[in-house]
Amino acid sequence: MSSSTARKLLSLKLMVGSTPTKCYRILGVEVCFKLEYANPTGSHKDRIAVYMIEAAIREQGSLDCVAEVSSGNTATSVAWAAGVLGLKSILFVEKRASEVKKSFIRYLGGILVEIGDEGLSRQEAIEEAARQGCLLLDQNSNEYNHLAHYEGTGVELLHDMNGDIDVFVMGIGTGGTITGVGRRLKEELGNTLVVGVTPKGSAIAGGGGADFIEGLSSKTVPPLFNRYRRYVDRIVEVGEREAIEGVGLVRKLTGLLPGPSTGAAFQALRKLVEDGVVDRGSKAAIIVADRASRYLGLLARLGG
Ligand SMILES: Cc1ncc(COP(=O)(O)O)c(C=O)c1O
Structure with missing residues (x-):
């Protein structure tokens, strides 16, 4: 590798990550949102x-x-x-x-x-x-997709939340984020509940792939997710409209402006709290993958 390429790579690495985490008391749970839209192009x-x-x-x-x-x-x-x-x-x-x-x-x-x-x-x-x-590059099976979150996002999240995380909820696209962060949390904390979120009827949940939530896997089970699915405790399915409603709920409750996959993660957490799977008083972490402004047409159409 030339020294110029090495310098540019270092500069890119210094630009990504170290994203802020904001916490709110919602549904009796402390919900912390890691704002990945603060990355240079606006996503994790x-x-x-x-x-x-x-x-x-x-x-x-x-x-x-x-x-x-x-x-x-x-x-x-x-x-x-x-x-x-x-x-x-x-x-x-x-x-x-x-x-x-x-x-x-x-x-x-x-x-x-x-x-x-x-x-x-x-x-x-x-x-x-x-x-x-x-x-x-093949993000669906590339080990460095998983490692970026295992060595980066997961470590940062632990630091941001002082090593106190009862439940982690994340939409599954390639599975890189949930498995990378999930593995780090399991290794460091042992008992964090790791929850993967998919569109309703997804292949990951055993269905044929019905609903569509941009960024989340519907019809296929990515090899990377399969390789590390042992770090995921539970799958929650969320409908497209429900995800969009989740975006509106997060906006009204916190002022944050996430994209639909984060709306889906929030709705999954809400279901788990309402079903008594997650206790009130718990600490929850959600990754805000990207911003609402990327989906304004969809959000206006479906009322998010
Ligand atoms: C908006 C959005 N949310 C969530 C995800 C899922 O992330 P991962 O691929 O790490 O599972 C993606 C992936 O493309 C995405 O674009």
Whole structure:
């Protein structure tokens, strides 16, 4: 790796993470929100983009082009990090992803390739990337996705909450965040309840993949999640409309402005408290993956 690349990677690493955590008394529970939208492009995916690209450069020696399949946030983060490092980036993003994300990717210099709602199979993506001379980062199975959250987000969250976390709730997309943070919390605290959230009817919950919440896995079970699912204690399913209502609830109760996947996580926590699974007086952690402003069309349409 050249010294210029090493310097740029260090500068990228110093820019991501150390995000703030804000706590509120809600439903008799202390709910702490880690605001990942404070990362440079506005989501938790900046962490994994830098981790995965750094590892790829280290392993390959040098790199000209990276590619990724994404619901939009990882694509944005990859376009940003690749741009700083002078790499070409090709991003395969579902047509139905938010227009804000697609415009952002183009603005950052990424080559956006729109794909159908079924996504691309891993093999198709690898082949398509290779045809263009690019390396597929493959967040759905890349170990550095998990490690970015195990070594970064999870450690920060423990520090932010003084090592006092009874329950951790997070939507599952690739599973990188829930398994990375979940593993760290289990190793350090032992008894934290780790709750994964999926759209209603998801394959992870044993269904056929019905509802759609942007960023969360509906029809597939990502290999990365499977590899580390032992760190997840329970899955809670949330409907799309319910997730959007969750965004509105968080906004009214706290003033925070999260995206739909955080609305889903909040609704899952609410159900667990109402069902008596989480005791009043507990301390809960939720990752705010991104901001409402990425989804204004959807939120206006569905009333979030
Ligand atoms: C908005 C949003 N929330 C949650 C997630 C899930 O994160 P992970 O892929 O780490 O499971 C994603 C993933 O794309 C996302 O974009």
